[in-house]
Amino acid sequence: MPTVHVFARDHINTDEIIPARHLTTDVEAELAKYAMEDYDKDFVRRVKGGDIIVAGADFGCGSSREHAVWALRGAGVAAVIAPNFARIYYRNSINNGFLALECEGIVEAFRDGDEADLDLQAGTITNTCTGQSLTFVPVPQFALDVQKAGGWLEYMKAHPGAELEGESLDTRSTQAGHGHAGQPQGDEDSKEQAKKEAPHA
Template sequence: MPTVHLFARDHINTDEIIPARHLTTDVEAELAKYAMEDYDKDFVRRVQPGDLIVAGADFGCGSSREHAVWALRGAGVAAVIAPNFARIYYRNSINNGFLALECGGITDLFQDGDPADLDLQAGTITNTRTGRSLTFVPVPQFALDVQQAGGWLEYMRDHSQAEVEAESLKAESAAAGHGHPGHAEG
Protein backbone atom coordinates (compact mmCIF):
# COMPACT_ATOMS: atom_id res chain seq x y z
CA MET A 1 0.00 0.00 0.00
CA PRO A 2 1.48 3.38 -0.96
CA THR A 3 2.44 5.97 1.63
CA VAL A 4 1.46 9.62 1.25
CA HIS A 5 4.13 12.28 1.47
CA LEU A 6 2.29 15.48 2.29
CA PHE A 7 3.60 18.78 0.92
CA ALA A 8 0.54 20.89 1.69
CA ARG A 9 1.95 24.31 0.76
CA ASP A 10 0.65 25.95 -2.44
CA HIS A 11 3.00 26.99 -5.29
CA ILE A 12 5.74 24.40 -4.85
CA ASN A 13 7.97 25.23 -7.79
CA THR A 14 10.23 23.15 -9.99
CA ASP A 15 13.34 24.51 -8.24
CA GLU A 16 12.03 22.98 -5.02
CA ILE A 17 11.19 19.70 -6.76
CA ILE A 18 14.69 19.46 -8.27
CA PRO A 19 17.13 22.28 -7.50
CA ALA A 20 18.79 23.88 -10.53
CA ARG A 21 22.26 23.00 -9.23
CA HIS A 22 21.48 19.33 -10.01
CA LEU A 23 20.40 19.82 -13.62
CA THR A 24 23.66 18.49 -15.00
CA THR A 25 22.06 15.19 -16.03
CA ASP A 26 18.84 13.82 -17.45
CA VAL A 27 19.31 10.40 -15.80
CA GLU A 28 16.35 9.79 -13.51
CA ALA A 29 18.31 7.73 -10.99
CA GLU A 30 20.77 10.61 -10.54
CA LEU A 31 18.05 13.27 -10.34
CA ALA A 32 16.10 11.13 -7.86
CA LYS A 33 18.86 11.54 -5.26
CA TYR A 34 17.97 15.24 -4.99
CA ALA A 35 14.17 15.17 -5.34
CA MET A 36 12.52 17.69 -3.00
CA GLU A 37 15.83 18.23 -1.18
CA ASP A 38 15.36 21.97 -0.63
CA TYR A 39 11.86 21.36 0.75
CA ASP A 40 12.51 18.16 2.74
CA LYS A 41 16.06 16.80 2.99
CA ASP A 42 14.81 13.41 4.24
CA PHE A 43 12.29 12.80 1.44
CA VAL A 44 14.52 10.56 -0.69
CA ARG A 45 15.34 8.39 2.31
CA ARG A 46 11.65 7.88 3.16
CA VAL A 47 10.04 7.51 -0.27
CA GLN A 48 9.41 3.99 -1.55
CA PRO A 49 8.43 2.82 -5.04
CA GLY A 50 4.72 3.43 -5.57
CA ASP A 51 4.38 6.17 -2.94
CA LEU A 52 2.29 9.27 -3.57
CA ILE A 53 2.88 12.97 -3.12
CA VAL A 54 -0.10 15.02 -1.97
CA ALA A 55 0.52 18.71 -2.52
CA GLY A 56 -1.07 22.12 -2.43
CA ALA A 57 -2.39 24.07 -5.40
CA ASP A 58 -0.29 25.13 -8.41
CA PHE A 59 2.23 22.31 -7.94
CA GLY A 60 5.13 22.51 -10.39
CA CYS A 61 5.00 26.24 -11.07
CA GLY A 62 8.13 28.03 -12.21
CA SER A 63 10.39 26.88 -15.01
CA SER A 64 9.29 24.31 -17.54
CA ARG A 65 11.95 21.71 -16.84
CA GLU A 66 11.04 18.08 -17.41
CA HIS A 67 13.66 17.23 -14.80
CA ALA A 68 11.04 17.91 -12.10
CA VAL A 69 8.94 15.01 -13.39
CA TRP A 70 11.98 12.80 -13.95
CA ALA A 71 13.30 13.36 -10.41
CA LEU A 72 10.00 12.34 -8.77
CA ARG A 73 9.47 9.37 -11.07
CA GLY A 74 13.09 8.31 -10.54
CA ALA A 75 12.57 8.46 -6.77
CA GLY A 76 9.70 5.98 -7.14
CA VAL A 77 6.76 8.36 -6.78
CA ALA A 78 3.75 6.87 -8.61
CA ALA A 79 1.68 10.07 -8.75
CA VAL A 80 1.33 13.60 -7.48
CA ILE A 81 -2.17 14.57 -6.35
CA ALA A 82 -2.95 18.26 -5.92
CA PRO A 83 -5.92 20.60 -6.32
CA ASN A 84 -4.33 21.76 -9.58
CA PHE A 85 -0.99 22.01 -11.35
CA ALA A 86 0.98 24.58 -13.24
CA ARG A 87 0.02 23.95 -16.84
CA ILE A 88 3.52 23.17 -18.11
CA TYR A 89 4.18 20.72 -15.26
CA TYR A 90 0.86 18.99 -15.96
CA ARG A 91 1.71 18.62 -19.65
CA ASN A 92 5.26 17.47 -18.88
CA SER A 93 3.74 14.83 -16.61
CA ILE A 94 1.49 13.53 -19.39
CA ASN A 95 4.31 13.62 -21.95
CA ASN A 96 6.53 11.61 -19.62
CA GLY A 97 3.90 9.06 -18.61
CA PHE A 98 3.65 10.32 -15.04
CA LEU A 99 0.37 10.74 -13.17
CA ALA A 100 -0.58 14.25 -12.06
CA LEU A 101 -4.07 13.94 -10.56
CA GLU A 102 -6.28 16.94 -9.74
CA CYS A 103 -8.34 16.63 -6.59
CA GLY A 104 -9.86 19.48 -4.61
CA GLY A 105 -9.54 19.15 -0.83
CA ILE A 106 -6.78 16.55 -1.08
CA THR A 107 -4.45 18.16 1.48
CA ASP A 108 -7.18 17.93 4.12
CA LEU A 109 -7.65 14.19 3.53
CA PHE A 110 -4.18 13.08 4.60
CA GLN A 111 -1.49 13.50 7.19
CA ASP A 112 2.12 12.86 6.22
CA GLY A 113 2.80 9.11 6.29
CA ASP A 114 -0.82 7.97 5.92
CA PRO A 115 -1.46 4.88 3.79
CA ALA A 116 -3.56 5.38 0.67
CA ASP A 117 -5.51 3.43 -1.90
CA LEU A 118 -5.46 5.02 -5.36
CA ASP A 119 -8.10 3.59 -7.69
CA LEU A 120 -7.63 4.99 -11.20
CA GLN A 121 -10.62 3.08 -12.56
CA ALA A 122 -13.03 4.41 -9.95
CA GLY A 123 -11.33 7.81 -9.82
CA THR A 124 -10.93 7.74 -6.05
CA ILE A 125 -8.20 8.22 -3.50
CA THR A 126 -8.82 6.78 -0.03
CA ASN A 127 -7.01 7.38 3.22
CA THR A 128 -7.01 3.82 4.53
CA ARG A 129 -6.22 5.02 8.06
CA THR A 130 -9.42 7.11 8.28
CA GLY A 131 -11.53 5.43 5.60
CA ARG A 132 -12.30 8.82 4.00
CA SER A 133 -12.22 9.14 0.20
CA LEU A 134 -12.27 11.81 -2.46
CA THR A 135 -12.98 11.66 -6.16
CA PHE A 136 -10.36 13.18 -8.45
CA VAL A 137 -10.72 14.69 -11.93
CA PRO A 138 -10.86 11.72 -14.31
CA VAL A 139 -7.64 10.98 -16.14
CA PRO A 140 -8.25 11.12 -19.90
CA GLN A 141 -7.83 7.74 -21.56
CA PHE A 142 -5.22 9.27 -23.84
CA ALA A 143 -3.10 10.27 -20.82
CA LEU A 144 -3.50 6.79 -19.33
CA ASP A 145 -2.40 5.26 -22.65
CA VAL A 146 0.67 7.51 -22.73
CA GLN A 147 1.40 6.63 -19.09
CA GLN A 148 1.06 2.91 -19.78
CA ALA A 149 3.42 3.21 -22.76
CA GLY A 150 6.01 4.92 -20.56
CA GLY A 151 5.74 8.38 -22.09
CA TRP A 152 4.89 10.28 -25.26
CA LEU A 153 7.86 9.03 -27.32
CA GLU A 154 7.16 5.43 -26.42
CA TYR A 155 3.48 5.95 -27.21
CA MET A 156 4.32 7.44 -30.61
CA ARG A 157 6.51 4.46 -31.48
CA ASP A 158 3.51 2.16 -31.01
CA HIS A 159 0.84 4.23 -32.82
CA SER A 160 0.38 5.55 -36.33
CA GLN A 161 0.11 9.28 -37.01
CA ALA A 162 -3.61 8.87 -37.81
CA GLU A 163 -4.24 7.17 -34.46
CA VAL A 164 -2.44 9.92 -32.60
CA GLU A 165 -4.32 12.68 -34.45
CA ALA A 166 -7.62 10.98 -33.57
CA GLU A 167 -6.82 11.11 -29.83
CA SER A 168 -8.18 13.90 -27.65
CA LEU A 169 -7.14 15.44 -24.37
CA LYS A 170 -10.34 17.37 -23.63
CA ALA A 171 -10.91 16.22 -20.07
CA GLU A 172 -12.33 18.61 -17.54
CA SER A 173 -9.68 20.04 -15.30
CA ALA A 174 -9.64 21.82 -12.00
CA ALA A 175 -8.27 25.34 -12.08
CA ALA A 176 -5.01 23.99 -13.59
CA GLY A 177 -2.88 26.49 -11.73
CA HIS A 178 -3.25 30.26 -11.99
CA GLY A 179 -7.04 29.97 -12.43
CA HIS A 180 -6.91 29.07 -16.12
CA PRO A 181 -9.09 26.28 -17.43
CA GLY A 182 -7.17 23.12 -18.21
CA HIS A 183 -8.68 22.67 -21.65
CA ALA A 184 -9.58 24.72 -24.67
CA GLU A 185 -13.23 25.50 -25.26
CA GLY A 186 -14.66 24.71 -28.62
Protein backbone atom coordinates in the same frame (compact mmCIF):
# COMPACT_ATOMS: atom_id res chain seq x y z
CA MET B 1 -0.28 0.09 0.23
CA PRO B 2 1.60 3.20 -0.88
CA THR B 3 2.59 5.78 1.70
CA VAL B 4 1.46 9.38 1.24
CA HIS B 5 3.95 12.22 1.60
CA VAL B 6 2.16 15.49 2.25
CA PHE B 7 3.63 18.79 1.03
CA ALA B 8 0.69 21.00 1.90
CA ARG B 9 2.04 24.38 0.78
CA ASP B 10 0.71 25.98 -2.41
CA HIS B 11 3.07 27.06 -5.22
CA ILE B 12 5.84 24.49 -4.74
CA ASN B 13 8.12 25.33 -7.64
CA THR B 14 10.37 23.24 -9.84
CA ASP B 15 13.50 24.53 -8.10
CA GLU B 16 12.23 22.94 -4.92
CA ILE B 17 11.30 19.71 -6.71
CA ILE B 18 14.75 19.46 -8.32
CA PRO B 19 17.21 22.32 -7.71
CA ALA B 20 18.78 23.89 -10.79
CA ARG B 21 22.29 23.04 -9.53
CA HIS B 22 21.54 19.37 -10.20
CA LEU B 23 20.38 19.78 -13.80
CA THR B 24 23.62 18.40 -15.17
CA THR B 25 22.08 15.05 -16.09
CA ASP B 26 18.86 13.62 -17.48
CA VAL B 27 19.36 10.24 -15.80
CA GLU B 28 16.41 9.67 -13.48
CA ALA B 29 18.38 7.61 -10.97
CA GLU B 30 20.82 10.50 -10.53
CA LEU B 31 18.13 13.19 -10.35
CA ALA B 32 16.22 11.08 -7.83
CA LYS B 33 18.97 11.58 -5.25
CA TYR B 34 18.03 15.24 -5.01
CA ALA B 35 14.22 15.10 -5.34
CA MET B 36 12.53 17.72 -3.14
CA GLU B 37 15.94 18.56 -1.66
CA ASP B 38 15.25 22.26 -1.12
CA TYR B 39 11.88 21.53 0.48
CA ASP B 40 12.65 18.41 2.53
CA LYS B 41 16.19 17.02 2.58
CA ASP B 42 15.03 13.73 4.13
CA PHE B 43 12.38 12.97 1.52
CA VAL B 44 14.56 10.66 -0.59
CA ARG B 45 15.38 8.58 2.51
CA ARG B 46 11.71 8.04 3.30
CA VAL B 47 10.14 7.55 -0.12
CA LYS B 48 9.56 4.05 -1.45
CA GLY B 49 8.54 2.80 -4.87
CA GLY B 50 4.84 3.38 -5.53
CA ASP B 51 4.45 6.14 -2.93
CA ILE B 52 2.25 9.17 -3.55
CA ILE B 53 2.84 12.89 -3.06
CA VAL B 54 -0.09 15.02 -1.92
CA ALA B 55 0.56 18.71 -2.52
CA GLY B 56 -1.04 22.13 -2.41
CA ALA B 57 -2.31 24.07 -5.42
CA ASP B 58 -0.14 25.18 -8.35
CA PHE B 59 2.37 22.38 -7.85
CA GLY B 60 5.29 22.60 -10.28
CA CYS B 61 5.19 26.33 -10.96
CA GLY B 62 8.27 28.29 -11.96
CA SER B 63 10.80 27.16 -14.53
CA SER B 64 9.84 24.64 -17.17
CA ARG B 65 11.87 21.48 -16.79
CA GLU B 66 11.03 17.84 -17.43
CA HIS B 67 13.65 17.04 -14.81
CA ALA B 68 11.04 17.89 -12.16
CA VAL B 69 8.98 14.94 -13.38
CA TRP B 70 11.98 12.66 -13.88
CA ALA B 71 13.35 13.29 -10.38
CA LEU B 72 10.12 12.29 -8.67
CA ARG B 73 9.55 9.29 -10.91
CA GLY B 74 13.15 8.22 -10.41
CA ALA B 75 12.66 8.40 -6.64
CA GLY B 76 9.78 5.95 -6.96
CA VAL B 77 6.83 8.34 -6.74
CA ALA B 78 3.86 6.87 -8.58
CA ALA B 79 1.66 9.98 -8.63
CA VAL B 80 1.31 13.55 -7.43
CA ILE B 81 -2.17 14.59 -6.34
CA ALA B 82 -3.02 18.26 -5.87
CA PRO B 83 -5.98 20.61 -6.32
CA ASN B 84 -4.34 21.79 -9.55
CA PHE B 85 -0.93 22.09 -11.19
CA ALA B 86 1.15 24.66 -13.01
CA ARG B 87 0.27 24.17 -16.66
CA ILE B 88 3.76 23.31 -17.92
CA TYR B 89 4.34 20.76 -15.15
CA TYR B 90 0.99 19.16 -15.87
CA ARG B 91 1.78 18.80 -19.56
CA ASN B 92 5.28 17.52 -18.84
CA SER B 93 3.72 14.90 -16.59
CA ILE B 94 1.34 13.72 -19.31
CA ASN B 95 4.11 13.65 -21.92
CA ASN B 96 6.28 11.54 -19.64
CA GLY B 97 3.54 9.13 -18.64
CA PHE B 98 3.54 10.37 -15.04
CA LEU B 99 0.33 10.74 -13.04
CA ALA B 100 -0.58 14.30 -12.00
CA LEU B 101 -4.09 14.03 -10.58
CA GLU B 102 -6.35 16.97 -9.75
CA CYS B 103 -8.36 16.51 -6.56
CA GLU B 104 -10.05 19.14 -4.43
CA GLY B 105 -9.71 18.68 -0.68
CA ILE B 106 -6.79 16.26 -1.02
CA VAL B 107 -4.46 18.11 1.37
CA GLU B 108 -7.05 18.11 4.13
CA ALA B 109 -7.77 14.40 3.66
CA PHE B 110 -4.26 13.08 4.41
CA ARG B 111 -1.56 13.38 7.00
CA ASP B 112 2.07 12.65 6.24
CA GLY B 113 2.65 8.91 6.50
CA ASP B 114 -0.95 7.81 5.89
CA GLU B 115 -1.49 4.96 3.46
CA ALA B 116 -3.69 5.21 0.39
CA ASP B 117 -5.56 3.09 -2.10
CA LEU B 118 -5.44 4.72 -5.54
CA ASP B 119 -8.01 3.40 -8.03
CA LEU B 120 -7.47 4.91 -11.48
CA GLN B 121 -10.42 3.12 -13.05
CA ALA B 122 -12.87 4.29 -10.39
CA GLY B 123 -11.18 7.70 -10.13
CA THR B 124 -10.87 7.55 -6.38
CA ILE B 125 -8.22 7.75 -3.71
CA THR B 126 -8.97 6.40 -0.26
CA ASN B 127 -7.14 7.12 2.97
CA THR B 128 -6.95 3.60 4.38
CA CYS B 129 -6.20 4.99 7.84
CA THR B 130 -9.41 7.03 8.08
CA GLY B 131 -11.60 5.45 5.42
CA GLN B 132 -12.18 8.79 3.70
CA SER B 133 -12.46 8.55 -0.07
CA LEU B 134 -12.16 11.37 -2.60
CA THR B 135 -12.86 11.50 -6.31
CA PHE B 136 -10.25 13.05 -8.59
CA VAL B 137 -10.64 14.51 -12.08
CA PRO B 138 -10.82 11.54 -14.50
CA VAL B 139 -7.66 10.78 -16.43
CA PRO B 140 -8.32 10.67 -20.21
CA GLN B 141 -7.80 7.22 -21.66
CA PHE B 142 -5.05 8.41 -23.99
CA ALA B 143 -3.12 9.75 -21.00
CA LEU B 144 -3.40 6.35 -19.32
CA ASP B 145 -2.20 4.74 -22.57
CA VAL B 146 0.78 7.11 -22.66
CA GLN B 147 1.55 6.24 -19.04
CA LYS B 148 1.38 2.52 -19.78
CA ALA B 149 3.73 2.98 -22.75
CA GLY B 150 6.23 4.86 -20.61
CA GLY B 151 5.84 8.28 -22.18
CA TRP B 152 4.71 10.11 -25.29
CA LEU B 153 7.64 9.14 -27.49
CA GLU B 154 7.30 5.47 -26.59
CA TYR B 155 3.55 5.65 -27.21
CA MET B 156 3.98 7.18 -30.67
CA LYS B 157 6.60 4.58 -31.60
CA ALA B 158 4.09 1.86 -30.80
CA HIS B 159 1.19 3.72 -32.46
CA PRO B 160 2.51 5.43 -35.60
CA GLY B 161 0.04 7.96 -36.92
CA ALA B 162 -2.15 7.56 -33.85
CA GLU B 163 -5.08 9.97 -33.71
CA LEU B 164 -6.47 11.14 -30.40
CA GLU B 165 -10.09 11.37 -31.44
CA GLY B 166 -12.47 12.77 -28.91
CA GLU B 167 -9.81 13.15 -26.23
CA SER B 168 -8.76 16.39 -24.61
CA LEU B 169 -7.01 17.74 -21.55
CA ASP B 170 -9.55 20.35 -20.53
CA THR B 171 -8.82 20.79 -16.83
CA ARG B 172 -8.02 23.62 -14.41
CA SER B 173 -4.33 22.86 -14.86
CA THR B 174 -4.37 23.11 -18.66
CA GLN B 175 -6.34 26.37 -18.49
CA ALA B 176 -4.10 27.92 -15.86
CA GLY B 177 -2.12 31.11 -16.17
CA HIS B 178 1.65 30.88 -15.68
CA GLY B 179 2.47 30.42 -12.02
CA HIS B 180 -1.15 30.67 -10.86
CA ALA B 181 -2.97 27.44 -11.61
CA GLY B 182 -6.68 27.82 -12.09
CA GLN B 183 -6.47 31.56 -12.75
CA PRO B 184 -7.17 32.78 -16.31
CA GLN B 185 -4.79 35.23 -17.90
CA GLY B 186 -7.47 37.84 -18.43
CA ASP B 187 -5.18 40.85 -18.83
CA GLU B 188 -2.87 39.14 -21.30
CA ASP B 189 -5.79 37.73 -23.29
CA SER B 190 -7.37 41.19 -23.44
CA LYS B 191 -4.14 42.73 -24.70
CA GLU B 192 -3.77 40.07 -27.36
CA GLN B 193 -7.35 40.52 -28.50
CA ALA B 194 -6.87 44.28 -28.64
CA LYS B 195 -3.84 43.83 -30.89
CA LYS B 196 -5.86 41.68 -33.28
CA GLU B 197 -8.71 44.17 -33.42
CA ALA B 198 -6.56 47.29 -33.75
CA PRO B 199 -6.53 48.89 -37.23
CA HIS B 200 -3.29 48.45 -39.12
CA ALA B 201 -1.23 51.57 -39.72
